Amino acid sequence: MDLLCAERLADCRLAERDRVIFEDMRVLQNLLDLETSYIPTCNYFGTVQKDIQPFMRKVVSTWMLEVCEDQHCEDQVFPLAVNFLDRFLCACAISRRQLQLLAAVCLLLASKIRQGRSLSVDHLCFYTDHSISPDDMRNWELLVLSKLKWAVTAVTGFDYVDHVLERVEWSKESPLIRRHAHILVGLCYTEPEFIQSRPSVLAAASIGAAVRGLNPPSAASALTSVCALTHVDPAAAEHVLCHIESVVASESASLQTLPTANNNKVTSSASCSSKLMCVADETGQPETPTDVQDVHF
Known part of the structure; x- marks a missing residue:
């Protein structure tokens, strides 16, 4: 009998939600237990x-x-x-x-x-x-x-985003929360200040910043619930969140003054703000970060 695999390696669609992974708190706890080994x-x-x-x-x-x-x-x-x-x-x-x-x-x-x-x-x-x-x-x-002693299965801030968002009801209030959180996690990993920060703290702050930026109805309590799930000190998450917002604000200002390149590519100094705007534009949302929310982005 011939075996056929129809999966396409270039297909970037997300896998279906796995109930076993996202409904068992032991998975999230294992991430928290392992993360310190890779800091x-x-x-x-x-x-x-x-x-x-x-x-x-x-x-x-x-x-x-x-x-x-x-x-x-x-x-x-x-x-x-x-x-x-x-x-x-x-x-x-x-x-x-x-x-x-x-x-x-x-x-x-x-x-x-x-x-x-x-x-x-x-x-x-x-x-x-x-x-x-x-x-x-x-x-x-x-x-x-x-x-690295061949220890290459490190836990990163990315790994927490879906585990948190699948466990909170307010994640359904805006389809952009997940994408913005991933972009902001990437931003954190470009900052030398966060070299020794716990991935769970970076993830909590990135999710909090994404929610605060999009300002859905549950924005006020979002960071508290994320910190409770990830066992993160709210003060530490707020500190990282404020740094994220200051960097994005700075890059947004740089983006407004950049000349248009011949290939229409944005230079590295404003890549995060550019990505946030592109995500918003694809979904019919306002094109500039200051339109996405009132204060932060």
Whole structure:
């Protein structure tokens, strides 16, 4: 008898809701129990890394995000790749010239783990303007895995979003909450300040910021319920949330002053605000972040 698999690897449709996963609190509790094992062990600037500064990490992580956007990667690839990057930098000193090579290798590894079709080595070399070679990437792939001790199934802020939204009634009040939360989780992983933050805190703050930005009827109590589910200190989540809002506000202001590029692509400094606007525009919502809500975005 012939066996036929009709699944298409390029099909990005979400899987059906799994009642076993989303109705069993042990799954969420396991994520909370495991997340501390994958948090970077130190703030490596000036200690392990003598040649790398926080702004360099910001630049390379933003480049990683843009590569993921251009290649239409799954949302979960980018946070995992940044987790690999930070954990490696806690364990091995490198020069600034090797930082983009490391970032490309982390993207390659994360895409192999979190999506059906991995990124191409040749494409990643192209995104670096061929400043690295395929042989460099293959050699560093083994180096990165060894420094990570092959612990590559890390828990990230992305992993919490669906588990939280499936357990709260107010998530149905706006179809944009999930998408905005994912975008803001990605934003958190570009910020050097959050290197050692718990993924559950980043997720709670991102969901809270998304809800507050869209301002559905339950916005006032949303952060409290998210923090209760994820066992996150509300004060810690509020601190991260305020930082998210300040970054988005800053990028929104930058977006208004950017000249239009020939290829109509937005530069990295305003990528988050641009994505939020695009999501709103696709669903018939106002096109600018200040129209999406009154104050924050």
